[in-house]
Amino acid sequence: MKKLLDTSISRRSVLAAGAAVAGALAMPSIVRAQDKSLKVGVYGGYFKKSFDEHIFPEFTKATGIAVESVAEPTGEAWLVQLEQAARAGQAPADLSMMSQTATLKGQASELWTPLDSSKFKHFGELLPRFINKYPDGRVAGIGAVAWYITLVSNTDVFKEAPTSWAALWEPDKKDKLGLLALASNSFLLDVTAKTFMGGSKALDSDDGLDKAFAKLAEVKPNVRLWYRDEAQFEQALKSGEIPMGQYYHDVTGLAIADGFHVRSTFPKEGGIQDSGNWVLSKASKKVDEAHVFIDYMTQPSIQGLMSRKVGTAPTLERKVLDLTDKEFAAVSSEIEPIIPRYDLYVSKADLINQKWTELIVG
Known part of the structure; x- marks a missing residue:
């Protein structure tokens, strides 16, 4: 939030x-x-x-x-x-x-x-x-x-709301995304597992983690900004400069109330609940x-x-x-949320952070 x-x-x-x-x-x-x-x-x-x-x-x-x-x-x-x-x-x-x-x-x-x-x-x-x-x-x-992290988009650029987190991987999103920069607060591994691998149990093994990282790496050409400064992405989303990404549902709602042409979507796989x-x-x-x-x-x-x-x-x-x-x-939402695998971000922190730097934001 x-x-x-x-x-x-x-x-x-x-x-x-x-x-x-x-x-x-x-x-x-x-x-x-x-x-x-x-x-x-x-x-x-x-x-x-x-x-x-x-x-x-x-x-x-x-x-x-x-x-x-x-x-x-x-x-x-x-x-x-x-x-x-x-x-x-x-x-x-x-x-x-x-x-x-x-x-x-x-x-x-x-x-x-x-x-x-x-x-x-x-x-x-x-x-x-x-x-x-x-x-x-x-x-x-x-x-x-x-609080929820959802799939947000600028309604002037994308007239129709996305329905799935898979939208982040689509070719028409090239150089148009803003995503959180850390494995431990973006929870994009969890999103990848839920969207493409049948759920978070796929992350239980090192082999499953490797497959999730490989799939997530495919999104890199679409990412304009890996952000830590939330205000930076928020402004770019509002202006349409970076018209899609992941952001906080409640704050996006405030932007909508202020008249900005943005939306917050709970994908069919669920929003990320932290x-x-x-x-x-x-x-x-x-x-x-x-x-x-x-x-x-x-x-x-x-x-x-x-x-x-x-x-x-x-x-x-x-x-x-x-x-x-x-x-x-x-x-909130009635759609069952994506619950991050906090246990993995503790027990395998070094491995995940190393691979995240090498394969995703490096």
């Missing part, structure tokens, strides 16, 4: 008064005391500003727990800081939004305090992909926010407050609030949400 959110992880709606009151009444009295507080790490920029303005104050009203928000540095720098601090018995933040790959890396050192799912009233309504578990089944993280987790530092002493926070954030009404005010895709089943069809479409 960019421009809406800080870049890199990059990432990167109205609560009814009755729901807030009901939430407050349901909270144990021990955590409604005014001296209760919680440090929460969130992605910076517009994203943090939106949470500070629209989300955290409502949580404090409902629970009496004060929130001190902490702007996380981009990339995995925050993971390193949390690990170093935990070794000293300190927690720069109690709860943090953490990327999926960083969540997995933190598991290796048991950095995350396991969460008690019985304390989350809507745990059973969370989509399974938003429950991160240790190998032994303990819950390491709960989906905090999600997300971040709520994780609890093992050095934190605020275990009770953290569980109250996650319980609150996974309420359907709060998921709706975040979709409307922050632009995030909900982590709960569609049927329990209070979003209208239009509100839901602004941030």
